Amino acid sequence: MNKPFAFKSSALPGLSVLSMAAVMASPLSAAELTVYTYDSFVSEWGPGPQLEKAFEAQCDCDLRFVGAEDGVSILNRLRIEGERTKADVILGIDDGLLVETRATGLIAAHAVPLDDLSPVLAWQDPDFLPFDYGYFAFVYDSSRVKEPVTSLKALVDSDARVIYEDPRTSTPGQGLMLWMQAVYGDQSDAAWKQLARHTVTVTKGWWEAYSMFLEGGADYVLSYSSSPAYHVITEGKDQYHAALFDEGHVAQVELAARLKTSQQPVLAQQFLQFLISPEAQAIIPVTNWMLPVIDEVKLPPVFSELIRPRRIGFTPEAVAESRKDWIARWRSAAVKD
Amino acid sequence: MHGYRGGTGQIPALAGLTGLVLITGVAFYGLIGFSGQVADPATLRDPYFYGILWFSLKQAALSAGLAVLFGYPVARALYYLPGLWFRRAFLALCLLCFVLPTLVLITGLVLLLGHSGRLSPLLGPDWNLYGLQGILLAHVFLNLPFVVRALYLQLLQIPDTAWRLALLLKLPALTRWQLVEWPMVRGRLLVLAGFVFVLCFNSFAVVLALGGGPQATTLELAIYQALKYDFNLPEALTLAWVQFTIAGTLFALLGRLGGGSWLVLEQGGSQVPVPGRWGGLWHGGVYLLCALFLLLPLLVLLPVLAHIPASLRLLPLLQALWNSLLLALACAVPATLLAWLVLWPQRLAQLQGRHRRRQLLEWLSTHALTAPAMVLSVGWYVFALPRLRLEHWGPVLVVLLNLALTLPFAVQQLRPRLLQFDAQYAPLCAGLKLAWQERLTLEWRWLGGSLRAAFALALLLAMGDVAVFALFGDKDWTTLPWLIYRYASTYRMQEAALASLLLLGVCGLLVWVLDRERAHA
Numbered sequence: 020m021n022k023p024f025a026f027k028s029s030a031l032p033g034l035s036v037l038s039m040a041a042v043m044a045s046p047l048s049a050a051e052l053t054v055y056t057y058d059s060f061v062s063e064w065g066p067g068p069q070l071e072k073a074f075e076a077q078c079d080c081d082l083r084f085v086g087a088e089d090g091v092s093i094l095n096r097l098r099i100e101g102e103r104t105k106a107d108v109i110l111g112i113d114d115g116l117l118v119e120t121r122a123t124g125l126i127a128a129h130a131v132p133l134d135d136l137s138p139v140l141a142w143q144d145p146d147f148l149p150f151d152y153g154y155f156a157f158v159y160d161s162s163r164v165k166e167p168v169t170s171l172k173a174l175v176d177s178d179a180r181v182i183y184e185d186p187r188t189s190t191p192g193q194g195l196m197l198w199m200q201a202v203y204g205d206q207s208d209a210a211w212k213q214l215a216r217h218t219v220t221v222t223k224g225w226w227e228a229y230s231m232f233l234e235g236g237a238d239y240v241l242s243y244s245s246s247p248a249y250h251v252i253t254e255g256k257d258q259y260h261a262a263l264f265d266e267g268h269v270a271q272v273e274l275a276a277r278l279k280t281s282q283q284p285v286l287a288q289q290f291l292q293f294l295i296s297p298e299a300q301a302i303i304p305v306t307n308w309m310l311p312v313i314d315e316v317k318l319p320p321v322f323s324e325l326i327r328p329r330r331i332g333f334t335p336e337a338v339a340e341s342r343k344d345w346i347a348r349w350r351s352a353a354v355k356d
Numbered sequence: 357m358h359g360y361r362g363g364t365g366q367i368p369a370l371a372g373l374t375g376l377v378l379i380t381g382v383a384f385y386g387l388i389g390f391s392g393q394v395a396d397p398a399t400l401r402d403p404y405f406y407g408i409l410w411f412s413l414k415q416a417a418l419s420a421g422l423a424v425l426f427g428y429p430v431a432r433a434l435y436y437l438p439g440l441w442f443r444r445a446f447l448a449l450c451l452l453c454f455v456l457p458t459l460v461l462i463t464g465l466v467l468l469l470g471h472s473g474r475l476s477p478l479l480g481p482d483w484n485l486y487g488l489q490g491i492l493l494a495h496v497f498l499n500l501p502f503v504v505r506a507l508y509l510q511l512l513q514i515p516d517t518a519w520r521l522a523l524l525l526k527l528p529a530l531t532r533w534q535l536v537e538w539p540m541v542r543g544r545l546l547v548l549a550g551f552v553f554v555l556c557f558n559s560f561a562v563v564l565a566l567g568g569g570p571q572a573t574t575l576e577l578a579i580y581q582a583l584k585y586d587f588n589l590p591e592a593l594t595l596a597w598v599q600f601t602i603a604g605t606l607f608a609l610l611g612r613l614g615g616g617s618w619l620v621l622e623q624g625g626s627q628v629p630v631p632g633r634w635g636g637l638w639h640g641g642v643y644l645l646c647a648l649f650l651l652l653p654l655l656v657l658l659p660v661l662a663h664i665p666a667s668l669r670l671l672p673l674l675q676a677l678w679n680s681l682l683l684a685l686a687c688a689v690p691a692t693l694l695a696w697l698v699l700w701p702q703r704l705a706q707l708q709g710r711h712r713r714r715q716l717l718e719w720l721s722t723h724a725l726t727a728p729a730m731v732l733s734v735g736w737y738v739f740a741l742p743r744l745r746l747e748h749w750g751p752v753l754v755v756l757l758n759l760a761l762t763l764p765f766a767v768q769q770l771r772p773r774l775l776q777f778d779a780q781y782a783p784l785c786a787g788l789k790l791a792w793q794e795r796l797t798l799e800w801r802w803l804g805g806s807l808r809a810a811f812a813l814a815l816l817l818a819m820g821d822v823a824v825f826a827l828f829g830d831k832d833w834t835t836l837p838w839l840i841y842r843y844a845s846t847y848r849m850q851e852a853a854l855a856s857l858l859l860l861g862v863c864g865l866l867v868w869v870l871d872r873e874r875a876h877a
Contacts, residue, residue: 253667
C-alpha cells in the first residue's frame with residue numbers, strides 16, 4: 020500500500036517550490052524539521068538536546084522537538100490534527116500503539132534499510148523504525164532481596180510484595196498484561212488473582228510505582244531491564260537489579276516514523292536514518308535508559324551486565340486485537356478480595 | 357428598600373458568567389464536534405461502569421463525611437481557644453495541605469505508614485496502608501484542612517449578642533450549642549461536605565496509588581482512560597455526562613439546603629464563652645492531633661534535604677519556579693477579580709429575595725468544579741489544536757483553563773463574606789447614597805482577609821497545575837510542577853522530592869504572607 024519512492028518523487032517538486040517560498044520569505048532560515056516526541060525525551064537529561072546538536076551539525080537544518088506528555092499523547096495529537104499536522108516525524112510511539120498509529124493513515128514508509136538493526140528485534144515494518152527498546156522486568160534491591168525469583172510463575176506464586184502500573188493508564192502496565200497473557204494464556208485470570216494477593220498497589224504511572232519502590236514500599240517493581248544502568252551511572256548505586264525470568268520477557272520497542280503530510284520528506288528520512296546511526300545510538304541508551312537497536316555501539320560497561328532475556332510476546336496486530344479483552348479480564352481478575 | 361439596583365452594574369458580571377459557561381461549553385463542543393456523537397449509550401450497559409460508579413460514590417461520601425466529622429471539632433478548638441499556639445501557622449498549613457501535589461502526599465504517606473513506614477510498627481501487624489483506608493487517609497488529609505478553615509471562619513460569624521444572650525439566660529453548654537452554634541454551622545457543614553464530595557469524586561491518581569488495585573477505580577479514571585489510552589470520545593463524553601450530572605445535581609441541592617445562614621448582622625469574637633478546664637483540654641488535644649496529622653506526612657519528607665544529589669542544578673529549578681509564579685499570578689489576579697464580579701448578581705438576587713435566581717447563578721459560577729477537569733482540558737485541546745497555533749496560544753489557554761478551574765474556589769472564599777457585607781451594610785449604603793467608588797472602597801476593605809485568602813487559594817491551585825500545562829504548555833518554558841514530573845519520569849526521584857519541597861516551601865511562604873488572619877475583625 021505504501022509506495023515510498025513514488026511518494027517521495029511526487030513530493031519533491033512540491034518540496035522545492037515550498038522551500039523556495041520559504042527562502043524568499045526569510046532568506047536566512049534553514050529548513051525546519053518538526054519532530055513530535057514525548058516530554059522526557061526532550062528534557063535536558065533526555066536524548067533530545069544531544070541528538071539535536073549532532074543532527075544539526077550534519078543536516079544544515081533546524082531540528083525542532085515538540086514535547087507531548089507521553090507516547091499516547093503524540094498519537095492523540097496526530098489523531099486530532101489529522102492532515103493539518105505540523106509534524107514531519109513522530110518519535111516515541113511504542114510497538115503497542117503501532118496499529119492504531121498506522122490507522123491514522125498519516126504515516127509514510129521510512130525507506131530506511133533495516134539490515135543494521137539488531138537481529139533480536141526481528142524488525143521488518145516498512146513504516147515504523149525502532150530507535151530503542153527495552154524489556155519489561157521486575158526490579159529489586161539486592162540489599163533487601165537476597166534470592167530473587169527466576170520466573171514470572173515463581174513471582175506470582177511467591178508472597179513477595181509487588182508494585183506494578185495500571186494497564187489502563189500506563190505502558191509498563193500494558194507490558195505486564197502482555198507478559199502474563201504470553202506466559203499463562205487462558206490461565207491468566209487465576210494468575211492475576213494469585214498476584215493480587217501480594218500486590219501492594221497498582222499505580223497510575225511508572226514514576227509513582229518506582230518512587231514507592233525506592234522508598235522501600237515493595238520487594239519488586241515493574242520497570243525495565245535497563246533501569247539498573249541509571250542507578251549505576253548517575254547515582255553510583257549498584258544494589259538495584261532486574262530479575263531474569265525463565266519464561267522470557269516482553270519487550271517494548273520505541274518507534275519513529277515520518278508523516279505523509281511532511282513538507283520535508285527528504286530531511287525526515289535523513290533524520291530517521293540518523294536515529295539508528297552509531298552516533299545517535301550511543302547517545303540514546305545513556306539518556307533515555309533503554310537499549311540500542313544496533314549491535315555495534317560503545318556503551319558504559321554496566322550495559323553489558325544487564326540481563327539479556329529471551330524475547331516473548333505478541334505481534335502489534337495481535338495486541339491491538341485483544342487488548343480490550345485482556346484489560347477487561349485484568350480488571351475483574353486482579354481485584355483484591 | 358434595597359439600594360442596589362441591577363442595571364448596568366450587572367452587565368460585566370453576567371458577561372463574565374457567560375464566559376465561564378462558554379469555557380465549559382466549548383470543551384464539550386470540542387469533544388462532540390470531533391467525535392460526531394454526544395454520547396455512547398453502550399457505555400451505560402456495561403456492569404463494570406456501575407461497579408466503578410458505586411466505588412466513586414462510596415469513597416467520596418466516606419471521605420467527605422470523615423473530613424467534616426473531624427474538621428468540625430478542630431474548627432471549634434480554633435474558635436473557642438483564641439490563645440492557641442501557632443494558630444496562624446496552623447491556618448496557613450491548612451491551606452497548604454489542600455493544594456499538596458499528589459506525588460508529595462503519596463510519598464509522605466508511604467514513608468510514614470507504608471510497609472516500612474516510620475509509624476507502621478505502632479499500628480500492629482495487620483496494618484495495611486493500601487485499600488479504602490489509604491484512600492480515605494489521603495482524602496481526609498487533603499480536605500480536612502479546608503473544612504477546618506471554612507468552619508472556623510463560619511464560627512467567627514456568630515454574633516456577640518447571641519453569646520451575650522446565652523450567658524444572660526445561663527444556658528447550659530448543650531443548649532448553647534443547639535441554639536447558637538449549630539444553626540450557624542449546619543448549612544455550611546452540608547455545603548462543605550458536598551464540596552469535598554465533589555473533589556474526591558473527581559480524584560483518581562491518589563485513589564489508584566493507595567487503593568491497591570483495580571477494585572479501587574473511580575469514574576475519573578475511566579474518563580482518563582477513554583480520553584487518553586482509548587481515545588474513545590463518545591465513551592468519555594458519556595462518563596463525563598454522568599459525572600457532571602451527579603456532581604452538578606448534588607451541588608445544586610446543597611446550594612438550596614445550605615443557603616440562608618449568612619444573614620448575620622455583626623461579627624463576633626469578643627464574647628465567645630471560655631471553655632472550662634476539660635473543655636480546654638479537649639480543644640487543645642484535638643488541635644494538637646490535627647496538627648500532628650497534617651505535619652507528619654510533610655516532616656517525614658525533610659530528610660530528603662540531607663542528600664542533595666550532585667546532579668541537581670539550581671538554575672533550572674529557580675527558572676521553573678519563576679515561570680510558575682508568573683503563570684499563577686496571571687491566573688489568580690483575574691480569577692479573584694472575576695470571582696468578585698460574578699458574585700455581584702448573586703448578591704443582588706439575595707437582596708431581592710429571589711432565591712431561585714441566586715441558586716442558579718451560584719451554580720453557574722461554580723459549575724466548573726463539577727465538570728471533570730480532564731474533559732475541560734482535553735475538550736479545549738481538541739477544539740483548539742486544529743484552529744489555533746498552540747505555540748502562540750498555548751500560554752493563553754493555560755491561563756484561561758486554570759482560571760476556569762480555580763475560579764470556583766475563589767468564589768467560595770468570597771461569597772459568605774460578601775453576603776454578610778450586604779446583610780450588614782446594603783441598607784446603610786443605600787441610605788447614605790454612597791457613590792459606587794465609595795461603596796467599592798468600603799467593600800474591599802471589608803473583604804480584606806477573604807480577598808487575600810481567595811487570591812492565595814487561586815494562586816496556589818494554579819501553581820500546582822500539571823494537567824492543563826501537560827496539554828498546552830510550552831515545554832521549553834517549564835513550570836515547577838512540570839519539572840517535578842520531568843524529574844520523576846526520568847528516575848530522578850530525589851530531585852523530584854527536592855523540587856516538591858521547594859514548591860511546597862514557596863507555597864507556604866505565599867500563604868504566610870497573603871493569608872493573614874483577620875485579627876482586626
